Amino acid sequence: MTDAAVTMDFYPMPASGQAKPWAFPAPERGALANGLTVLRCHRPGQQVVAVGICLDTPLDAEPDGLDGIATIMVRALSQGTGQHTAEEFAAELERCGATLGSRADYLGARVSLEVPVSRLSKALGLLAEALSAPAFPGSEIERLVRNRLDGIPLELASPGRRAAKQLAHELFPASARMSRPRKGTEDTVARVGAAGVRAFYEAHVRPATATAVVVGDLTGVDLDAVLAGTLGRWTGDTAEPLPMPPATADDTSRVVIVDRPGAVQTQLLIGRIGPDRHDRAWPALVLGTYCLGGTLTSRLDRVLREEKGYTYGVRAFEQVLRSPAPHAADGATGASLLAISGSVDTASTGPALDDLWMVLRTLAAEGLTETERDKAVQNLVGVAPLEYETAASVARTLADQVEQHLADDYQAQLYARLAETGTVEATAAVVAAFPGNRLVTILVGDASQIKAPVQAVGTGDVKVVAG
Amino acid sequence: MGQAVTQQTGSGGRTATEHRLDNGLRLVLSEDHLTPVAAVCLWYGVGARQEVKGRTGLAHLFEHLMFQGSAQVKGNGHFELVQGAGGSLNGTTSFERTNYFETMPAHQLELALWLEADRMGSLLAALGEESLQNQRDVVKNERRQRYDNVPYGTAFERMTALVYPEGHPYHHTPIGSMADLDAVTLDDARAFFRANYAPNNAVLAIVGDIDPEQTRGWVEKYFGSIPSYDAVAPPRDGTLPDIIGEELREEIQEEVPARALMAAYRLPHDGTRECDAAELALSVLGDGMSSRLYNRLVRRDRTAITAGFGLLRLAGAPSLGWLDVKASGGTEIPQIEAAVDEELARLGAEAPTAEELERAQALLEREWLDRLGTVAGRADKLCRYAVLFGDPQLAFTAVNRILDVTTEEVRAVAAARLRPDNRAVLVYEPVTSEDTAGTAAGQASAAGQNDKREGAGR
Numbered sequence: 001m002t003d004a005a006v007t008m009d010f011y012p013m014p015a016s017g018q019a020k021p022w023a024f025p026a027p028e029r030g031a032l033a034n035g036l037t038v039l040r041c042h043r044p045g046q047q048v049v050a051v052g053i054c055l056d057t058p059l060d061a062e063p064d065g066l067d068g069i070a071t072i073m074v075r076a077l078s079q080g081t082g083q084h085t086a087e088e089f090a091a092e093l094e095r096c097g098a099t100l101g102s103r104a105d106y107l108g109a110r111v112s113l114e115v116p117v118s119r120l121s122k123a124l125g126l127l128a129e130a131l132s133a134p135a136f137p138g139s140e141i142e143r144l145v146r147n148r149l150d151g152i153p154l155e156l157a158s159p160g161r162r163a164a165k166q167l168a169h170e171l172f173p174a175s176a177r178m179s180r181p182r183k184g185t186e187d188t189v190a191r192v193g194a195a196g197v198r199a200f201y202e203a204h205v206r207p208a209t210a211t212a213v214v215v216g217d218l219t220g221v222d223l224d225a226v227l228a229g230t231l232g233r234w235t236g237d238t239a240e241p242l243p244m245p246p247a248t249a250d251d252t253s254r255v256v257i258v259d260r261p262g263a264v265q266t267q268l269l270i271g272r273i274g275p276d277r278h279d280r281a282w283p284a285l286v287l288g289t290y291c292l293g294g295t296l297t298s299r300l301d302r303v304l305r306e307e308k309g310y311t312y313g314v315r316a317f318e319q320v321l322r323s324p325a326p327h328a329a330d331g332a333t334g335a336s337l338l339a340i341s342g343s344v345d346t347a348s349t350g351p352a353l354d355d356l357w358m359v360l361r362t363l364a365a366e367g368l369t370e371t372e373r374d375k376a377v378q379n380l381v382g383v384a385p386l387e388y389e390t391a392a393s394v395a396r397t398l399a400d401q402v403e404q405h406l407a408d409d410y411q412a413q414l415y416a417r418l419a420e421t422g423t424v425e426a427t428a429a430v431v432a433a434f435p436g437n438r439l440v441t442i443l444v445g446d447a448s449q450i451k452a453p454v455q456a457v458g459t460g461d462v463k464v465v466a467g
Numbered sequence: 468m469g470q471a472v473t474q475q476t477g478s479g480g481r482t483a484t485e486h487r488l489d490n491g492l493r494l495v496l497s498e499d500h501l502t503p504v505a506a507v508c509l510w511y512g513v514g515a516r517q518e519v520k521g522r523t524g525l526a527h528l529f530e531h532l533m534f535q536g537s538a539q540v541k542g543n544g545h546f547e548l549v550q551g552a553g554g555s556l557n558g559t560t561s562f563e564r565t566n567y568f569e570t571m572p573a574h575q576l577e578l579a580l581w582l583e584a585d586r587m588g589s590l591l592a593a594l595g596e597e598s599l600q601n602q603r604d605v606v607k608n609e610r611r612q613r614y615d616n617v618p619y620g621t622a623f624e625r626m627t628a629l630v631y632p633e634g635h636p637y638h639h640t641p642i643g644s645m646a647d648l649d650a651v652t653l654d655d656a657r658a659f660f661r662a663n664y665a666p667n668n669a670v671l672a673i674v675g676d677i678d679p680e681q682t683r684g685w686v687e688k689y690f691g692s693i694p695s696y697d698a699v700a701p702p703r704d705g706t707l708p709d710i711i712g713e714e715l716r717e718e719i720q721e722e723v724p725a726r727a728l729m730a731a732y733r734l735p736h737d738g739t740r741e742c743d744a745a746e747l748a749l750s751v752l753g754d755g756m757s758s759r760l761y762n763r764l765v766r767r768d769r770t771a772i773t774a775g776f777g778l779l780r781l782a783g784a785p786s787l788g789w790l791d792v793k794a795s796g797g798t799e800i801p802q803i804e805a806a807v808d809e810e811l812a813r814l815g816a817e818a819p820t821a822e823e824l825e826r827a828q829a830l831l832e833r834e835w836l837d838r839l840g841t842v843a844g845r846a847d848k849l850c851r852y853a854v855l856f857g858d859p860q861l862a863f864t865a866v867n868r869i870l871d872v873t874t875e876e877v878r879a880v881a882a883a884r885l886r887p888d889n890r891a892v893l894v895y896e897p898v899t900s901e902d903t904a905g906t907a908a909g910q911a912s913a914a915g916q917n918d919k920r921e922g923a924g925r
Binding site: 006007008009010011013014016017018019020021022044045046047048086087090091093094095096097098099114115116119143146147150151153154156157158159262263264265267295296297302305306307308309310311312343344345374375378379381382383384385386389390 | 499501502503504538539543546547548550551552553554555570571572573574575576577578581584585588589591592600601602603604605606607608609611612613615616617618676685688689691692693694722723724725755756757762765766769772793795796822825826829830832833836837840841842
């Protein structure tokens with residue numbers, strides 16, 4: 001054993017030092033005269049300021065047959081304004097070293113700006129222009145529509161995206177917006193035009209129902225003055241918040257194979273829906289889901305990756321889809337997607353699913369261990385100062401809280417709740433979230449290779465659809 | 468060259484101190500007490516360029532083995548202990564180095580140092596056949612997931628194989644080939660460790676809420692007794708002519724969703740002023756939503772879905788500039804290629820405007836602010852400049868060098884390098900799944916043919 005001959009000095013594993021206090025930052029909440037809600041948060045040292053604008057335009061607000069118009073609308077905000085052409089606007093913004101992103105989702109739309117603090121004022125001026133005076137030129141809308149139509153096949157070529165599309169289609173009733181792709185289909189996007197985009201904007205975009213989140217090192221910045229001269233000039237009427245129909249899903253256990261002849265891997269996406277963050281059991285669900293599939297030492301990867309080598313990694317996660325402010329009478333009525341996702345080599349598809357279900361059955365039968373729970377809490381709570389080092393990560397979470405109608409101190413409180421959550425509660429939450437007999441399985445892979453082994457696993461009827 | 472500045476206070480008033488242990492381990496410390504976190508970053512001066520024929524992918528597979536336990540750390544203990552302490556961690560492998568990093572709550576810093584020292588000094592005490600077999604399978608699935616089962620997933624691998632000829636240390640990418648991964652033996656892994664994983668072939672950077680004296684003490688305690696290895700071989704020479712000398716070309720018929728035009732250009736080595744100028748040229752042409760190529764192809768001609776340029780900075784071989792254009796609708800590649808050629812030639816003939824340079828510099832400055840804005844990002848950059856250029860302080864002045872470049876220098880590098888005779892072109896032509904059975908053979912012969920052409924071009 002010459003290889004084991006080690007010549008270094010060994011010391012026992014060191015004990016940890018004294019933890020220093022850290023808390024998720026508390027934003028200061030206020031409003032501008034135009035009704036725009038503002039959350040601000042000073043983060044010393046963070047020279048790149050992150051600004052998030054939450055717009056109350058959930059995808060359910062899209063007119064029938066125009067799925068994708070919200071996406072085109074938020075993208076079009078920066079494609080020409082009263083003062084700048086699309087090219088000029090992009091160049092001005094980039095000369096500030098700024099990046100601007102936008103997305104429209106079930107919960108609402110978000111425009112995100114990141115810019116060095118030295119150019120915050122200029123960039124906020126451009127952002128205000130985009131929000132308050134978009135030109136929606138016909139030619140730019142046409143371009144965005146065509147670009148989106150080109151983008152659809154590109155996205156669906158990705159096995160993960162294709163799986164997500166199929167899972168939404170399977171889980172939700174066809175009448176629900178959530179059953180259909182966020183950015184629309186070829187049919188619906190092709191119908192989007194400049195007039196429709198303007199009408200959608202006029203119906204749903206206004207400062208009174210929007211929130212701006214501003215996070216970064218604001219030393220020496222007179223943010224009130226900057227905001228007054230930029231986002232403060234955005235005008236608009238008032239509107240009631242949009243109603244949110246509750247989500248329902250069919251989680252009858254079944255398997256759908258999206259056929260990709262010749263695929264060297266099978267993409268798995270196994271899921272159903274569960275509660276949103278308003279639910280009292282949410283911290284327990286987060287904890288239990290981490291133990292199931294949060295990292296490569298969680299239960300799924302311990303077997304599928306580190307013992308069997310079937311995969312580069314499988315993760316369990318939750319993603320909030322619907323999160324209305326709960327009414328006292330009916331409690332939380334929101335919904336999240338609960339899912340397990342990853343890819344395995346084609347030949348290992350059947351054995352990997354067998355093992356995955358074995359992990360779920362073992363978890364249900366034996367529960368989590370105390371050690372497992374403790375390590376999960378230490379990780380989830382301990383990584384918070386790392387996760388929230390940048391302004392952008394803080395801004396994202398604050399904006400998520402706004403979109404999900406959560407209190408400004410939700411994240412700060414979550415860490416306390418996690419620390420209080422016991423093994424029994426975490427077990428109960430994760431077992432309830434991933435019952436082996438109520439999960440819809442999407443497999444994007446080579447049906448000719450995987451159908452028979454998957455049928456043998458016995459997790460419900462197996463249907464094959466075209467890739 | 469613009470890199471002589473040392474110990475200068477860089478952007479954001481950031482500074483670092485340098486130390487060296489008797490065994491040759493270089494240590495870089497940088498204090499930042501704004502958040503109670505500490506980043507540990509360890510760069511080993513070994514990457515895919517040290518691999519030999521028949522063993523591509525070994526450096527990266529070996530990186531996985533570094534997480535499989537050492538003398539005092541059992542099994543997956545490295546991951547479990549770091550995550551259980553509230554830390555995050557990973558490792559990555561590139562052409563020129565392998566890095567390992569932990570970001571810890573500040574009070575758990577000592578644990579990360581103990582863990583890194585344990586595997587640097589005693590990995591072979593725990594390395595066994597079972598770990599190798601398992602991680603070989605994991606890495607093969609990583610390859611499938613990130614490259615083989617993704618449209619255009621092997622484009623980068625194909626382009627590097629063209630730009631860096633057969634036998635060149637950068638001819639293959641870090642992920643390696645399936646056949647070579649299958650061929651790796653436990654003895655290969657052991658020999659690789661002995662040859663490269665020594666304190667004198669590493670730089671350790673620790674950045675964040677630290678006490679420098681205490682931290683130095685811990686580093687001395689845990690790493691100080693690990694013996695150095697005098698026979699670490701320098702990487703093979705990656706020198707190549709500045710210009711390829713002819714256009715290399717490969718057409719790929721694959722089941723991809725859109726036609727694509729990609730091209731890789733040989734560019735100046737990292738660490739030179741010309742490389743900074745090249746980065747600005749690529750940015751003027753293809754970074755962001757108002758670059759010349761984006762405006763031309765996506766906004767005006769509307770022939771492309773996306774159009775952009777990226778730079779892979781390399782110190783031991785020519786850097787690589789990577790053009791990526793996805794065609795819109797039924798647009799044919801020659802139409803796009805003509806427009807690209809026109810834009811590249813125009814930049815070579817006439818310097819960009821001051822506004823264009825300002826935009827490119829602002830975007831790159833912003834990238835540096837992002838990189839240096841986290842303790843982990845700063846630790847990584849300090850290691851990078853220490854390993855590749857012998858001076859970590861260069862991390863803090865890199866942005867100044869970019870801001871110092873003139874429009875004329877941008878033009879000059881575009882004229883010298885962004886030429887058709889200095890590129891490898893990949894054209895993707897989509898085929899439907901019914902056709903694919905016939906294309907595997909077609910691809911293989913196309914690749915072989917290009918290898919020959921490339922050989923002739925040298």
